[in-house]
Amino acid sequence: MSLRDRMKKQKKQLADRHRESYDRKDEKGISFGSIFVPGHGKPNWFCKNGTHEIDVIPWLCGPDMPLGKNEMPVPEGTLEYVFDCWVHRNVGAGNDLFLCPQRNYKKPCPICEYIKNTDLTTDEYKEVAPKRRCVYLVWVHSDPKMEEKGLLVWEVAHFFFEKNVSEISRRSDDRGGIIPWTDLDEGRSVVFTREGDKGNVSFYGHRFEDRRVQPVPDEIVEQTFALDSIIKCHPTYEEIEEAFTGRAGRTERSEKTEGSSPAPVDDEMACPVNGKFGEDFNQYNECDDCELFDDCQYEFDQLSPAKEPEPEPEPEPEPTQRPTRRTAAPDRSARPARTARPARPARPARPARTEKRPLPRRRQR
Numbered sequence: 559m560s561l562r563d564r565m566k567k568q569k570k571q572l573a574d575r576h577r578e579s580y581d582r583k584d585e586k587g588i589s590f591g592s593i594f595v596p597g598h599g600k601p602n603w604f605c606k607n608g609t610h611e612i613d614v615i616p617w618l619c620g621p622d623m624p625l626g627k628n629e630m631p632v633p634e635g636t637l638e639y640v641f642d643c644w645v646h647r648n649v650g651a652g653n654d655l656f657l658c659p660q661r662n663y664k665k666p667c668p669i670c671e672y673i674k675n676t677d678l679t680t681d682e683y684k685e686v687a688p689k690r691r692c693v694y695l696v697w698v699h700s701d702p703k704m705e706e707k708g709l710l711v712w713e714v715a716h717f718f719f720e721k722n723v724s725e726i727s728r729r730s731d732d733r734g735g736i737i738p739w740t741d742l743d744e745g746r747s748v749v750f751t752r753e754g755d756k757g758n759v760s761f762y763g764h765r766f767e768d769r770r771v772q773p774v775p776d777e778i779v780e781q782t783f784a785l786d787s788i789i790k791c792h793p794t795y796e797e798i799e800e801a802f803t804g805r806a807g808r809t810e811r812s813e814k815t816e817g818s819s820p821a822p823v824d825d826e827m828a829c830p831v832n833g834k835f836g837e838d839f840n841q842y843n844e845c846d847d848c849e850l851f852d853d854c855q856y857e858f859d860q861l862s863p864a865k866e867p868e869p870e871p872e873p874e875p876e877p878t879q880r881p882t883r884r885t886a887a888p889d890r891s892a893r894p895a896r897t898a899r900p901a902r903p904a905r906p907a908r909p910a911r912t913e914k915r916p917l918p919r920r921r922q923r
Contacts, residue, residue, distance in 0.1 A: 615742075618784060
């Protein structure tokens with residue numbers, strides 16, 4: 559079975575992934591370090607200022623994907639189009655980058671424990687809190703040289719690309735649902751513009767256009783690979799701690815902190831408009847441009863009650879078997895003759911009365 563045929567069998571799962579991305583679009587993060595395995599050998603695309611046209615190509619994932627919907631593991635071989643993760647940036651003197659073990663895999667993270675146990679200001683919190691990043695396999699059409707190279711690896715902040723594309727992928731007509739924009743046979747190209755430099759970068763004008771080549775050629779499909787195979791998915795607790803604190807060795811942690819989620823930040827420190835951090839998520843007009851948007855969304859999800867699993871449907875009762883009506887008169891000659899019933903014994907005669915009973919007297923008025 560060809561790679562394209564294997565991908566076609568998972569069209570529904572890919573559509574579900576688009577729908578999940580739309581549902582999570584409002585959760586939101588350049589650095590000197592890297593989240594990639596050194597010397598992985600795959601070409602990268604660095605998006606420069608200007609208008610770009612790209613195709614995002616799906617791929618079959620490996621065993622190290624971040625937890626998916628409802629914090630469930632993503633099975634190896636699932637058709638994906640984005641490696642969506644949370645990253646601690648600029649860690650320590652080396653400005654290292656680490657995938658957050660807590661938010662991606664629900665494992666202990668020394669930086670998240672530091673956030674939980676330390677009274678931080680807003681600026682201090684923004685420095686150490688993880689930011690949401692996305693990694694794609696893209697085929698770039700706006701640059702002929704890039705187009706000739708085939709598939710390139712692109713890492714970008716979720717806020718700049720995925721959030722915007724997820725919003726425009728929602729159909730507004732009677733059909734409803736999500737546009738399958740990464741589908742190999744029916745997908746769309748994404749056009750957008752990048753402007754700015756360093757800390758003042760903006761991405762805007764995201765829109766879908768018909769692909770220049772439809773369907774995606776097999777030579778491009780054969781270039782796909784599991785993105786989680788070139789990303790440092792599981793840094794150790796000690797590795798992160800040493801980079802963060804500059805000290806080797808595991809710090810002492812209480813049982814209460816072990817494996818726990820980062821605690822919500824103080825309200826006055828976190829919310830610039832004096833709302834309740836996490837509880838008032840996306841309730842104000844200022845929320846759209848807030849730098850703590852992703853963290854507030856995460857706390858909102860943590861505070862929201864977990865959905866109880868739907869009860870399994872009770873099995874339908876087996877239908878009662880009704881007697882079958884005969885279609886023809888039965889042959890009574892074949893039935894055995896009935897035996898005669900024994901005669902009942904005669905009742906004994908009643909004895910004759912010897913004297914009359916006296917009549918009751920009438921009551922005199």
